[in-house]
Amino acid sequence: MAVFSVLLSLAAPALMFLLLLLVIAFLGYCLYIKYIHMKYDHIPGPPRDSFFFGQSATLVKMMENDGNVHEKFLEWAEKYGPVYRLNVLHYVAVCTYCPETTKEILMSPKYPKEKLAYEKLFNLFGQRERERGRHTAKSHGLDMNPGWLHLGHGAYMITCSATEAPQLPPRGTSWKGSNHVLGVSSCLCMFVLDTFQVAFGVDLDLLNNSSPFPKAIETCLRGMVYYVRDMFFEFKPKNRAYVNKVREAARLLRTTGAKWISERKTAIQNGDEVPKDILTQIIKSASQEESMTEEDEEFMLDNFVTFFIAGQETTANKLGFCIMELGRHPEILEKARKEVDDVIGMKRDISYDDLGELVYLSQVLKETLRIYPTAPGTARDVAEDMVIDGIHIPGGFSAVFSSYVCGRLDRFFKDPLKFDPDRFHPDAPKPYYCYYPFALGPRSCLGQNFAQMEAKVVMAKLLQRFDFTLVPGQTFDILDAGTLRPKSGVVCILSHRDYKD
Numbered sequence: 001m002a003v004f005s006v007l008l009s010l011a012a013p014a015l016m017f018l019l020l021l022l023v024i025a026f027l028g029y030c031l032y033i034k035y036i037h038m039k040y041d042h043i044p045g046p047p048r049d050s051f052f053f054g055q056s057a058t059l060v061k062m063m064e065n066d067g068n069v070h071e072k073f074l075e076w077a078e079k080y081g082p083v084y085r086l087n088v089l090h091y092v093a094v095c096t097y098c099p100e101t102t103k104e105i106l107m108s109p110k111y112p113k114e115k116l117a118y119e120k121l122f123n124l125f126g127q128r129e130r131e132r133g134r135h136t137a138k139s140h141g142l143d144m145n146p147g148w149l150h151l152g153h154g155a156y157m158i159t160c161s162a163t164e165a166p167q168l169p170p171r172g173t174s175w176k177g178s179n180h181v182l183g184v185s186s187c188l189c190m191f192v193l194d195t196f197q198v199a200f201g202v203d204l205d206l207l208n209n210s211s212p213f214p215k216a217i218e219t220c221l222r223g224m225v226y227y228v229r230d231m232f233f234e235f236k237p238k239n240r241a242y243v244n245k246v247r248e249a250a251r252l253l254r255t256t257g258a259k260w261i262s263e264r265k266t267a268i269q270n271g272d273e274v275p276k277d278i279l280t281q282i283i284k285s286a287s288q289e290e291s292m293t294e295e296d297e298e299f300m301l302d303n304f305v306t307f308f309i310a311g312q313e314t315t316a317n318k319l320g321f322c323i324m325e326l327g328r329h330p331e332i333l334e335k336a337r338k339e340v341d342d343v344i345g346m347k348r349d350i351s352y353d354d355l356g357e358l359v360y361l362s363q364v365l366k367e368t369l370r371i372y373p374t375a376p377g378t379a380r381d382v383a384e385d386m387v388i389d390g391i392h393i394p395g396g397f398s399a400v401f402s403s404y405v406c407g408r409l410d411r412f413f414k415d416p417l418k419f420d421p422d423r424f425h426p427d428a429p430k431p432y433y434c435y436y437p438f439a440l441g442p443r444s445c446l447g448q449n450f451a452q453m454e455a456k457v458v459m460a461k462l463l464q465r466f467d468f469t470l471v472p473g474q475t476f477d478i479l480d481a482g483t484l485r486p487k488s489g490v491v492c493i494l495s496h497r498d499y500k501d
């Protein structure tokens with residue numbers, strides 16, 4: 001009893017002391033936030049909703065109401081000009097729409113990707129998605145080569161896949177001539193995964209609707225968005241089940257990837273003939289390092305998983321938006337279709353040269369990404385002071401670049417909401433650092449060339465084989481799910497084209 005009261009008499013002041021320390025630390029942190037506010041408040045920007053969380057409440061409210069937060073960024077750009085400031089805790093984001101600054105920051109290797117969001121992305125709810133602090137995959141000699149879509153004899157695999165994707169009525173069956181109503185967005189995800197099967201030389205069992213791999217990709221992507229946008233997401237008890245589901249999905253991607261990598265490594269070691277695809281490239285570039293450590297093996301897996309997560313929805317949604325705009329503009333659809341007919345006609349296999357000749361289709365796809373950049377922005381950390389648009393910005397901020405906002409500012413694109421592929425006519429002036437759907441410079445999208453090629457092949461095959469019209473009454477709104485996607489799912493009436501041959 002006496003010992004207990006001695007302990008109690010010691011514990012009480014210790015607790016008081018601890019509490020005092022916590023209060024002092026909290027006040028110190030508040031003062032630090034105040035200091036940061038004072039340091040950056042000369043930069044124009046929307047008023048903070050709260051001292052701690054800055055403008056977050058406005059954005060979170062938009063997300064909860066299924067809104068598109070990039071519309072808010074656009075509204076702020078129109079109201080506050082080409083540089084404005086946002087706060088959350090002691091972090092400062094400077095959104096900038098000045099082409100010279102975009103050029104200076106994005107094109108230079110000295111500005112790393114924004115730490116706050118990227119650390120979270122790479123470590124999805126504690127389940128490693130990609131190692132923190134490593135350089136980009138590009139700096140490890142990896143790049144996505146569009147040739148990986150190639151089968152090696154002038155044919156692209158998508159030739160047959162585009163008509164045999166799971167949700168489409170099977171080719172060659174009696175449905176010819178009848179119409180099918182279809183939400184194309186989900187099919188496009190499968191098309192894209194199908195091209196990945198070829199590029200990675202793996203079987204995703206896509207014809208089996210219950211295949212867990214595509215679902216795991218989608219779950220990881222959704223999870224990332226919540227994780228990055230809501231700082232406290234994983235700590236809210238109501239989200240516990242969801243967080244576990246995302247962890248499980250990330251684990252599935254890694255274990256499946258590990259199995260594929262190990263099988264391919266064994267085949268390489270046994271001297272078997274292996275396809276010259278991305279998987280082989282990932283293994284070869286990793287094994288160039290003198291001795292491959294366990295960490296290197298993990299890094300190889302990081303790259304593999306990142307490709308799938310970064311590459312699927314972005315491309316599928318781009319195609320969805322493209323079909324949506326073609327459906328809304330029959331004259332543009334007709335022009336694109338005529339080009340496809342002239343260049344590839346009824347050919348089953350599309351060659352590399354054919355793709356080069358599909359100039360108008362390229363313009364259509366570029367214009368699609370101007371209005372609908374499916375990965376709408378990026379950010380870089382800037383340590384040193386800078387002057388942007390005549391405003392002195394002290395170092396220690398994140399520079400945010402929104403392709404969505406730039407694409408919709410009439411300062412850069414006249415009549416910006418008009419879908420006009422001729423903006424990207426080969427003779428038209430090139431947009432000057434105001435169009436960057438794949439970001440720019442040394443840390444830009446690794447899959448850009450691959451994605452452009454892939455989108456062109458899929459669109460060319462669709463135009464060659466199908467007539468499609470949009471089902472009336474659907475919305476053309478955007479769903480902001482981290483990547484942008486068509487809210488309606490793009491519901492089309494689809495039929496095989498009737499060729500009089």
Ligand code: HEM
Binds near residue numbers: 308312379
């Ligand atoms: C329309 C399709 C696509 C768009 C709009 C797009 C856009 C982007 C953007 C904006 C970034 C961020 C770059 C930055 O932070 O500056 C990115 C990163 C990345 N993308 Fe893509 N992407 C697309 C398709 C693909 C595909 C098909 C792949 C691979 C198969 C891919 C692989 C990657 C990877 C690996 C990164 C991370 C690069 C790194 O941090 O090392 N992307 N993408």
